[in-house]
Amino acid sequence: MTGPVDPSSTGAWARLGALAAEFEPDLRGWFEADPGRVERLTFTAADLYVDLSKSLVDDRVLGALLELADEVGLADRRDAMFRGDRINVTEDRAVLHTALRLPADAGPDERPSVDGEDVVAEVHEVLDRVYDFADRVRSGAWTGVTGERIRTVVNIGIGGSDLGPVMAYEALAPYRQDGLECRFISNIDPTDAATTLAGLDPASTLFIVSSKTFGTLETLTNARLCRAWLLDGLSDQDKTEAVARHFVAVSTALDKVAEFGIDTDNAFGFWDWVGGRYSMDSAIGLSLVVAIGPERFAEMLGGFHAMDEHFRRTDLAHNVPALMGLLNVWYTNFLGAGTHAVLPYAQLLHRFPAYLQQLTMESNGKGVRWDGSPVSTDTGEVFWGEPGTNGQHAFYQLIHQGTRLVPADFIAFVNPAYPLQDTVDGHSTDVHQLFLANFLAQTRALAFGKTAEEVRAEGTAEAVVPARVFPGNRPTASIMAPALTPSVLGQLVALYEHITFTQGAVWGIDSFDQWGVELGKQLAQQVAAAVAGDTAAAGEQDASTQQLLGYYWRHRQ
Numbered sequence: 001m002t003g004p005v006d007p008s009s010t011g012a013w014a015r016l017g018a019l020a021a022e023f024e025p026d027l028r029g030w031f032e033a034d035p036g037r038v039e040r041l042t043f044t045a046a047d048l049y050v051d052l053s054k055s056l057v058d059d060r061v062l063g064a065l066l067e068l069a070d071e072v073g074l075a076d077r078r079d080a081m082f083r084g085d086r087i088n089v090t091e092d093r094a095v096l097h098t099a100l101r102l103p104a105d106a107g108p109d110e111r112p113s114v115d116g117e118d119v120v121a122e123v124h125e126v127l128d129r130v131y132d133f134a135d136r137v138r139s140g141a142w143t144g145v146t147g148e149r150i151r152t153v154v155n156i157g158i159g160g161s162d163l164g165p166v167m168a169y170e171a172l173a174p175y176r177q178d179g180l181e182c183r184f185i186s187n188i189d190p191t192d193a194a195t196t197l198a199g200l201d202p203a204s205t206l207f208i209v210s211s212k213t214f215g216t217l218e219t220l221t222n223a224r225l226c227r228a229w230l231l232d233g234l235s236d237q238d239k240t241e242a243v244a245r246h247f248v249a250v251s252t253a254l255d256k257v258a259e260f261g262i263d264t265d266n267a268f269g270f271w272d273w274v275g276g277r278y279s280m281d282s283a284i285g286l287s288l289v290v291a292i293g294p295e296r297f298a299e300m301l302g303g304f305h306a307m308d309e310h311f312r313r314t315d316l317a318h319n320v321p322a323l324m325g326l327l328n329v330w331y332t333n334f335l336g337a338g339t340h341a342v343l344p345y346a347q348l349l350h351r352f353p354a355y356l357q358q359l360t361m362e363s364n365g366k367g368v369r370w371d372g373s374p375v376s377t378d379t380g381e382v383f384w385g386e387p388g389t390n391g392q393h394a395f396y397q398l399i400h401q402g403t404r405l406v407p408a409d410f411i412a413f414v415n416p417a418y419p420l421q422d423t424v425d426g427h428s429t430d431v432h433q434l435f436l437a438n439f440l441a442q443t444r445a446l447a448f449g450k451t452a453e454e455v456r457a458e459g460t461a462e463a464v465v466p467a468r469v470f471p472g473n474r475p476t477a478s479i480m481a482p483a484l485t486p487s488v489l490g491q492l493v494a495l496y497e498h499i500t501f502t503q504g505a506v507w508g509i510d511s512f513d514q515w516g517v518e519l520g521k522q523l524a525q526q527v528a529a530a531v532a533g534d535t536a537a538a539g540e541q542d543a544s545t546q547q548l549l550g551y552y553w554r555h556r557q
């Protein structure tokens, strides 16, 4: 494998720099002068309809971004990922989350192998077991130790073993089975376990310990708390079999699963070539499979795969994740954007921005390239967001009129999950239409703004005119789909996975390691003794930490 290309050494980078220096964004003017712009910059990827016409680019910038993609070898790196090359070099691993959603009968050219193993066959072997187990829980065939059917499934996991399942469980709420609820415990703050378990009946509760490594402090601590809670709530006679009936696991470390006391027949594996934040479509999605059923989960995998196919096979000039990733590079490295908002107009996607924060920021928040050399450009931007319209009444002010450039992705669905009508004085309104009107109005206001003349024409007092001007030229992408189905959710997640990949490939970084989370974990182990009162350990801490420990000891009740 040859080393990464320094993007800033390419001809395209120099050209983009020159274009940025003289860039005068004018979405109003561009729309007026170029009737073909909207059609030219609107794309379909699987079921997603993606309008990039309100992006801050003209044809010259777009051309240079595509040249940049060529010069850094984006297509080659993409193909290397799909092939199963060990592109996660700092961990010496293949990166094959795309194999998690390949159909069982995928042809030989699509079927990657790792160390000679047919990974697609392995994926489907585990999926079949996951589906079978979920069916048994859903039908009531799997019971707790007292013979009661399972009413609540509690997923214990953190980071990649939590955020995806939570996000999808919320997003696909209309597809859940009645009478079967999932809850999620992630934080080592004991409040999380205490409040999540409150009101549950141990006899009808099933725990899924989701941990790739089965060594994560938070997850193992919470798993032990839950085990104690379970045993505490059952009679002595039922305690013996309780863990076997009420605990299952998802992990790559089956030996550690057995050590915890979980029957490995009820453990579901995955592989080191699946990164935690790329794992919601592996057995890590078990809680979701129980909630929505195997058929719907398979539809979601189909959606992921459809977007994979688009990314893999579409030329870059029409390739939605590649284009969106390249636009993000333009905004980040040439127009000075430090953040990127993702604004779903779907309450069901309320955890989507949180999910994306891990996907994007853990992947691309890096300061060295994959060969260890320092990056010469800015890398990952801060992703954030909230569902519309709530955000409109909170932080949109800054996006509309603030001094910072905040590119934003707006996501909306034609058909609502809950079609409600509002009736006032006998006149009925489709509430989802009002919702969509807001989605459309916001991107329009951000793109085209409101001039001083337009403000004056409304009779505004001169002194207030400047405050009421909207500068416009605030870039947005509009993503629409017919409805938020399991397939569309899979497509959306895969879209952002590949956007993230594209940006990482341009910057030459390893988007699949996460060494940045390690130091804090190590230090927490070291500081734990000091917090517990070990004076020698406390003495080894820095002055600030010692002072904070002092505060803790003075105020502890």
Ligand code: G6Q
Pocket (backbone or CB within 6 Å): 158, 159, 160, 161, 210, 211, 212, 213, 214, 215, 216, 219, 275, 276, 277, 278, 362, 514
């Ligand atoms: C994700 C990260 C991280 C990981 C958690 C949980 O890409 O690796 O968020 O998912 O630290 O790890 P375990 O699944 O091993 O408990």
